Amino acid sequence: MTCFFIGAGPGAPDLITLRAQRVLARCRTCLYAGSLVPTAVLDHLPADARRIDTQALELDEIVAEIAAAHERGEDVARLHSGDLSVFSALAEQARRLDRLGIPWEIVPGVPAFAAAAAALRRELTVPGLSQAVILARYARNASPVPDSETLERLAEHRSTLVVHLGAHALAEIVARLLPYYGPDCPAAVVADASRPDERVVRAPLAELPARAAEAGVRRNAVIFVGRALAAEGFCDSHLYSPARAASLRGE
Incomplete structure (x- = not known):
């Protein structure tokens, strides 16, 4: 068995x-x-x-x-x-x-953050802008997180931040992140990702709580914060570059 x-x-x-x-x-x-x-x-x-x-x-x-x-x-x-x-x-x-x-x-299965990122039609790691993704959860009414993993400590990296289990405290989360990411940082909430009632809310970080409330988002949501969510004009990755192709050909 x-x-x-x-x-x-x-x-x-x-x-x-x-x-x-x-x-x-x-x-x-x-x-x-x-x-x-x-x-x-x-x-x-x-x-x-x-x-x-x-x-x-x-x-x-x-x-x-x-x-x-x-x-x-x-x-x-x-x-x-x-x-x-x-x-x-x-x-x-x-x-x-x-x-x-x-x-x-x-x-293993498909994680919620991956389905939510698909709903956003965004790659969470963009060359020259963000090459790290931090997965976190919110600690209110749940098991505590270590002091080294508070939202403030994680936000210091200014990487793409993904917060689970925090839709009920979105305004509080945003208030704690604003000093690190700034009010205009791209942000989003995806509720019930991949389900028929999926809801996607995009907004500058400072406006996200109000927009999410208007959309009726209260639970089963993933929160995203980071510049990669609205990246434009970034450089191509090295993966398919002429230099790498030439190197693989032995040139």
Whole structure:
């Protein structure tokens, strides 16, 4: 038996991987976050698979369900929205499974920020302007962040900044970022990326909270700040340059 932690993608049912589909087809038990994972993804499970919505369960209850499936010899699908590598609560679940001797694997998925960037039709790294992307989350009503990773410390880099789980505190976030990025810095909020009700709000940083409120954005949103969001007149990358091509040809 194996517990598969599966990235279910940002919301659109077809934004899961072929590997995820194949794994789901063999799992007799599936635990999923009902408020975030589209139910259409569950269609890839066997018809008689146990489906357990975890949104009202505590961590120990979730692990107990996995352990029970382990005792029955059943593979388990543990579905998370987006990808497991960031803000997924994978680590604490995996730690408990290791203690119980239950094997587990990760099946990566499409992260929310990637789907949101696609909605913006923007590359987050632009030659000569921004070559780093900082992924962060907001700490109000959630686990604290280290002192070295406060918004102010991250904003000092002036890289492309992507903030998860902060739509409810957008005005507060913007106020903290303004001294570093400036009021005219390009910014955006993408809510429910890849879903039918997707909303995209673009505005200068200082105007973003008001524009987002007008659009009714309150949750399930990703916040972007950085010059790359409106880059023009930038240089071409070295990747396809004549100099690199000549070097590869040995000239």
